Every structure is written in C-alpha cells, then in structure tokens.
Amino acid sequence: MVDTAVAETAIGREPRRRVPRLNVLTGVVCGLILAGAGWGVSSWLLSAGDYGADRVVSITMVCWAVGFLVGVGALAGPIRWLLGRDLSVADEHVLAGKDQGVGRYFRFTTDHKVVGVQYLVLSMTLFGVGGLLAMLIRTQLIRPGARFVSPQTYNTIVGMHGIIMIIGTIIMVSGPFGNFILPIMIGARDMAFPRLNALSFWLICAAVPVLLATFFFGGIPTGWSVYAPLSDQAPAGMDCFLITIIIFAISSGIAGVNITTTAVKMRARGMTWTRTPIFVFGTVSSVALGVIAFPMFMAAMVLEGLNRTTGTVFYDAAHGGSAWLYAHLFWLMGHPEVYVILLPAFAAVLELTPVFARKPLFSFLGAVTGIAGIIGLSMFVWAHHMFISGWAPALDGPFMLTTELISIPTGLLILVLLGTLWRGTVWMRLPVMATFAMLWNFIIGGITGIYLSDVPVDQAMHGSMFVTAHFHFTLMGGALTGFAGALAYWFPKMTGRMLDERLGMIGFWIIQIGFNVTFLGMFAVGLAGQPRRVADYPSLFATGNLVSSIGAYIIGSGALIYLYAVVHSWRHGRRAPGNPWGAKTLEWQVPTPVPLENFTVLPVVTSDFYGYGEGGSAAPTPAPRRIAAPVPSGAAATTQEGGTA
Amino acid sequence: MTDTLTTAPADAPGGPPTVPAWKRAPIAPILGIFVVLCALLTPFALFVPAHLMGDAASAHMRGIESTVTAFSLASVPVAALVWAVTIYSIIGWRHRGSEPPAEEAPPLRGNTVVQVVWLVLSSVLCLFLLIWGLAVLRPTPSAASAGQPLMVEVTGQQWTWSFGYPDNGNATADRLVLPVNQPVQFRVTSKDVIHSFWIVQMGVKVDANPGETTLASVTPDRIGTFDIRCAELCGLYHAYMQTTVQVVSADQFASWVQAQPRATS
Amino acid sequence: MRAFVGVAGTLLGGAVAVALAGTVLAHATTAPHQLRAQVSGTASTPQGELPHAFLELDTWPDSMAGEHGPSGGSHPDWVSYGPASSLSVPAHSLVTVTIRQYDTGGELNNDFFGTVRGTVDGTATVDGRAVTQVDPTEVGHTFTIHAIPSSQDPLFVSVPLPAVADDAPVLDNGYPAPHVITFSFITGGPGSYVWQCEYPCGDGTYANFGGPMSAQGYMEGTLTVG
C-alpha cells in the first residue's frame, strides 16, 4: 500500500529514474570480477599444451572487456529492450546525463558533447603515454652502445609507442571534434545513434588496459605492425595486443557508421552538400575510410589469434600459409589509415583558416575534390609498402604510379590553404599557427614521401630511419599539428573558456622547433643507412641520433607547456564568449556552454559558411547569405554583418 | 574597408581605370622570398642528401643517389613557392589584436586559371617522377649480357646472416666477399621470420621471406668493405643482425673462397 | 609568475614521469649476472704473444642451475646458459671458452651452424677430441658471437655444442653427464657484442625460436670486449 502510494506520487511529479547510472568504477570492478572468473575457468580447463598460456590470457582479456562494458552500463539499452521494456524518453534523458554535473563524464553518457570531451581527454592521455615512451626510445638511442633498457624491453616500447600514438591520432580529431562539434556544425540535436556513440568511446576505454597489459605478459617484439610470422613467435603480450586491435576496430567501425549517418542524414534544412562545412567532409571521409580499412586489420588479428590459440598456420609458409597474406591485410589497413589520421586534421585546418584569414575558403570544390581524390587513391597504393618484399616485382610500376598520383589531390589541398591565406587579413591567433606549421612540415613530409614512392630509391630507404622521419613529418608535423590548432580553435566552445594564448604559443612553437630538429636528424641517419627500430647502432650514426634525442626532449618540454596551458585554461581560463573568433559556422551561433539539445529551434541554412567579406549590402551582386537561425545568443549576428559595414 | 568598397566592382564601366586583382597582390616581395628560398634550397638539394648517402659501391646505388638529387631539385621550386606564400602571409598579411579584424580581404572563392595551372603543373611533375623511376628501375642490359652472374645464397635467420657460394664448391661464410666488377645474383631466403637483406652502399634491399626465395642482383664496382644490415624488425637482436661485405679483386676472391668451409651436406 | 611556477611544475612532473617509467622498465627484465674472463699468463697465437683469458659456461636443460636461482625464476622449464649471460673478456687477447653441455637436442635448421667458425684454427675440442664440425642432426645448442661490425672490430665465432644422448648416465646433480667443449678465439679492440644460441631450442614456439631463444638471460646474452 505504502509502496503504491510512493510510486504514484513519483510518477505524478517527475519521471522516476529507471536506468541504473553506473560509472567507470563499477565498470572496473565488474571487469576485474569477470576477468578473474575467466582466468580461473580457463586456467583450469585450457592451460595445458603449447597454446595454453595464450588461451588463458586471451580469454581473461576478453572477459575483462565484456565485464567492463557491462559494469559501465553500456548494455542497459539492449538489456531493457530484450526484457520488453524499451527505454522511455525520460530514460534517454537520464542516459544523456541531464543535470548530472561532472559525474556524467565518468558514466556511459549518450550526449555527444560529453562523448566529445571524453574523447579529448582520452586522446590527450594516450599522447601522454605514447610521448613518454618516445622519450624512453630517444633516451636509449642517445648514444651508441647504450643499454638503458634491454633489447627485449626496447622492442616492446617501440611497438607500444607506435600503437598508442596510432590509436591516439586516429581518434584525436574525429573523436573530440567529430562528436562535440560536428553535430552542432550541421545543425543537429545529437548524433544519429547516441548510444552507439557512447559505446564507441567506452570500447576504447576497455581496450586501453588490455593494451597496457602487454607490458606484463612479455611484451611484443614486433613493433606495432606485428608482422607475421614473428608475431606467431611472440610471448603472450601479443594476445593482449591483438585483442586491443580487435576491440578498437569494432569501436572505430561503430563510430564511423555513426558519424557518417549523422552527417548524411541529419544536416539542417537547406544545408546542401555545397553548403556543408569542409570539416564535415574531412571527418566523414576519414571515418568512412576507417570503416573499410580497419576490418582488414581486425581480420588479420583474428587469424593471428587463431594461430596463437588453436595452432592454425595462416601465416606459416612451412605449413602452407603465407607471411605475405598478413602483410597485405595489414597494409590494406595501413595505408588508408594514414589518411584516416590526416584528413580530419587537415580538414580542421581548412575549416579554421578562412576564419582567421577573414576570407572564404579558396575553392571549396577543390578542397572536396582533393579529399575525394585522396580517399579514392588511398585504397590502391598499399603495395608500396611491399616493394622490396619480393611479392610481385612486376606490380612495382603500377603501385609507384598510384602512389605518386596521390600527390596531385594533396597538392590541391595545399593550394586551397595558400589561396585562402592569399591577400587575407590573417588574424594571428593560436589556432591559425597550425596552418603555417602544417604548410612547413607537410611539404617536407610530402616530398620525402615522393622519394619513398620511387621503387629504386625505396630499395635504399625502406626499413630505414628515413621512413620513420618521413611518416612523423606527415602524421606528427601534419596531423598532430592540425589537432593542436583544432583544439585551440574549438576549446572555447567545448570548455567555455579561452585557451591561454601566450603559453599556448610558447608551447606550440617549442614543439615545432623540437620536432624539426628531431626528425631532420633522423632523416640524416636514415639516408646514411641506419635501420629503423634498432635498440643499438654503430657509432657512425652517433651525431644524428644525439641531435634527434635532444630534439625529442625539446618536443617533450613544448608538449608539457601546451598541456599545462590546456589544463590550466580549462580550469581557470578567461570565460569565452559564444563566438570569440567571429566565425560563421553553426557551432559558434549557439550559446556557450551548449545546451543539452544544442538548438531550441533548428536552423535553416541558405548559404555556405565562408562568406567572409561578402556580406555587405554594397556588394554589386548580392552574395548568397545565410538567414541567421533563431538562436538564443546575439553574439553571432553582429559579427556576420561586421565585415562590410 | 573603404578600399573593398571602391575596388570591389572592378569592372564597373566608366569608373577609374582599375588594376587587375593579381597586380594588387604583393607579387614582388613573394617572388623575392621565393628566389631567396630557391637559392638556399638548391645547393642543399644538390649536395646534402647525396652526400649523406655516402659513396656508392655500385652503378645501381649511383642511380639511386642521382634520383634523390633530381627529385630534390624538382621539389625545390614547389617547396619554395609554398613557403614563400606562407612566410609572406605571416609577415605581410598579419593582423594582431584581440578582436577579429574586419572582413576587408577580397572574397576570392577560387580562380580557375590558378587551379588549372596548379593541377597541370603537379601532373607534369608526377609524370616526370614516374618516368624517371621507371627508367632507373629498368634492368640495365649491360649487366644481363655480362655473362653468367656469380650466384650467392643468402640465408637470414634470427639474428645472423649466412652465405653460400654454390658455384664455388658450396663454400659458406658468415660475411660476404665479392669479386669486383662481377655481376652477382643473390638468392635470398629465411629460416624463420621475415628479414630484409640490405647492402647499404650498393642499394640492394630485398626481403628474406620464410618459404620463398627472392632475387636481387648487383655489380659491385668499388673495392672496399661495406655494410650489410637487416632492415625488417625480426625480434630480440634485430639491431645486431649485421655483417660486412668485402669487395676484392677476382684473384683475392678465388683464394678466399677456396679457404672457406664447405657446406656439410 | 603563477604561470611560470605551473609550467616549471609540469616540466618537472614530466621529467619525473619519464625517469620513473625508465627506471621501472630498465629493471623489468632481471638484471643479468656478470661473468668476467679470468686472465692467467700469456699464450702464443698466430697474432703473437697475447694475454690468455679463460671463461667457463654451462648449458642446462632448465633454468634452475644458472643465474635465475634454484627456483628457476619465472620460467624454470626454459633451457638456459649459466652461470651468467653477461660476459666480458679482455681486448687483444686469446680467450679460451669451456662449455659443459648438459642438454639433449636434435637437428639444426641451418647446417651452417654445424661447422666451427671463427675460432683459432677453425677447430674446437669435444670431450678432448678436436673437430671442425659436428653432426648437424645431433646438436644441443650453439654458442654464436656476432655484432654490429661497422666502427668496431668484427667478431664472429660460432661453435656447435653436440647434444647429450637421451640415455646418458645421470649425475649426482640430477643432470646427464655433459659434453665438454673447448675452443679459443682472439679478440680485437674494445666493443660490444652479443652472443646467442642458433639451435632452435624454444620448443613449442614458431620456428622454435621464441621463449628462451628470444629472451636475454636464457639462450642470449651480451659480450663486452674491453
């Protein structure tokens, strides 16, 4: 009787909170319990024989991941649906973290803005760990004969640095900004699949401890490319590694489908493809490419897992398998993956450059064509990583052609950046520094890439430090620099505070200087013939390596300063207005902090968002203008008219 | 701002004679930076990469070094152009202050001529790279016609190289000795994981794959001692999987190979 | 000022994190024991009168008699060298190595390592008998020294250690009666080298080269000349 009364009044007042709000702690506890159970059962039943240890480790790791996801509440929706009581609107609000304060960042929260911030913190954490490992690598190589860590540990550090940075850079733009900014940018209230959105984030969180466990199970001797059959030989750390990749591939597939669907189906009324901001193109093409690419790596890892736990011989030539099968699967992912990392960062720079040059994007069509050309070609170049493998020398020519063709659409993107700067009024703020740094670094990365695309030159360079320096120039000098700019650009919208400009500038340029020192030194030793991934080297490479190591410490210092600027500004920075840059895209027209449903009234779009300098009534032919959405903040309207008053 | 207003209708009839947009652009200073950059980068491209790659010990490696130099030279104007515009935009077009500048820059939304020229130029450069690469890649007929090459069996195994001379009574050795100016064919394989057989100063690199035999050939043309390294991460002692190749006269080779232990089988 | 303190603190924190992680990882693998060759007298060699150094090693079918202690450490069942894996020998000397080989074995995957290489005269003695090669199907382990040759004197020594027969008599220490292999090589100038086994004895792993074959302190170690 009493119970009924309480229930009735509760319904009468406000919807009862019915979805359990678990958090990351319950996830860890549940994951550990299930992992313990999995470990107990599997070591009781399966630990005998050559594959025993691998079976036990694999099962334990999978159990951890499943337990963590259950414990964090990722399966609340499906479970309720199976029980026949699907989530109500009120439940969805609870899941979206409505009125839950800071706690919502530690929970399975579906609000895309929360997921974006979570991704941001995660990718910066990964950069911290990966950067720390980079410091250890450079400490080992500071002089020849140094035996700071054993070659065993060194190989593991190299592989872990690689994979942590790869995961970190893959998620660094499409994770934080693709989730937080992109839906607002296209005038949507949330992502297409909010629960999948949260799932994609928590899957990576489940995978990170598995990845770090690699250190405790003998490590990996293979680097992050885990070439077979060396991976067949590796200790149980390899099982942790491949389960990480499988989980990450699932996560990136989910995120890719989600972001793609959102951008295709949920753009505001009037936002035709030609009016869609270029950042949306870059992010969508990147994640869609990821949806095609990562299953290759996942398949490679599943086969490897079978090799290790059941004794199959997919990559073992002595028993009818082929090591080249692995190399193909890996590079079918590996080359597109470069563009999965690069494109959203490049697109973010394309997005912010017009804002600071106060000019329209130079040739929107050129930018879209460039992105599309890169995406299209990127799937037909993978065998340039196998020029010297002996797999098919007759195909060297065709793959050299496709690889070199990529320089054409890439060059187009460079032209778009230059054209946008051309005769602009470049407002020297922190975000646009990324444009300049990227133009510098990316040219070096691109030119050295052309050497490597040439088959004879590749015979001298392949597997040398030259390759390492080259891809760091594209992925770090290009993509990571773009991320630093994008972070500075969208930081006010995401955190409500301005990023400390002075410290940010100091950190940013120290990173850039250190970066160029490090990798120009590495180019030198690469040309001179130092193989990559070596724990020791002859003393004839001593100078170049010393330069590289000093440069690396400079990067480390700059990165820490930038990190301090971010963390300090996040907590104590100056409060940001709704549209501090006077930008025209939709995310700047909503108030800061962004309300739960982004827009009270959904906007209608009548032009693109690059009409800088075109807005004046004095213009002879009226430039297409966007009708301002009825948004609560007035900050936007003034800057829109501002240019030609 | 007023500037934009007065110059915007550039082709307005009856107005004062207007200057085409490109002439109002700071072409001269950008060109100046471009020339300075070219002057700095050209000697760099000419000498630095080839110098770092060291003295070649085969015609093939000399081809690689001249390719690197040629590609470096071809990319000098590209890099100089991009960097000239970048540097000028930092110096000449900058605006400081805490407020967004007025939108007085010309709203260029593309320029067909520039884009077409850019595309054509990059395609021509691309074609140049491809043709050059294919030309260097083509096996030189002289090497093929110079008679029977010396056969050398190269076996990679974690973490050592071993060499066999099937034409010389199955002599075996832990380092390579080759006669000068004699074409050599390497038959490369691996006993376990993938290694990569790399003779640094001869530009020879081919993977040693388990269960496969891959081929590489070269004609060493300089007497001296050169480096052999493994170029594919192959486990614990990958860094130590190195040895040397000694290029000697034909006579010295003949007496050396006589003294080597034979394969047991 | 506040920003300065904050930045300095962050930099310090970063340095501490790197140092901490480095220290932990540098000690992650059990620190190998050192073994110095004992110099006693001189010997006449093809390269003249040189100091004569002696080194004694064992190869065990498990890890309970060597540097991992009687409990065998984390992998008591792995084959191992003993008593230590980090060796040092004097430069420009004749080094005589004696290895007691207690392990059974089988066939090499590369007959190349069935031949004695890089020793004085290209010979070794097995139980007092001079040999230049052994039966490649009856090898227990090999002792193979190699290096990064550029900028230090090349050194390549490889000696096959014949396998103990399965029915060999068992000694008081629980191991079969060993083969005793002796060989000598001449060192050049100072340098760092590594040594390893080339008989694939990492049972149950791909190409039998995982496990003890891929871990320092078991079938691998370092050799410092200086």
Ligand SMILES: [Cu+2]
């Ligand atoms: Cu690639």
Ligand SMILES: [Cu+2]
């Ligand atoms: Cu190797």
Ligand SMILES: [Cu+2]
């Ligand atoms: Cu062994």
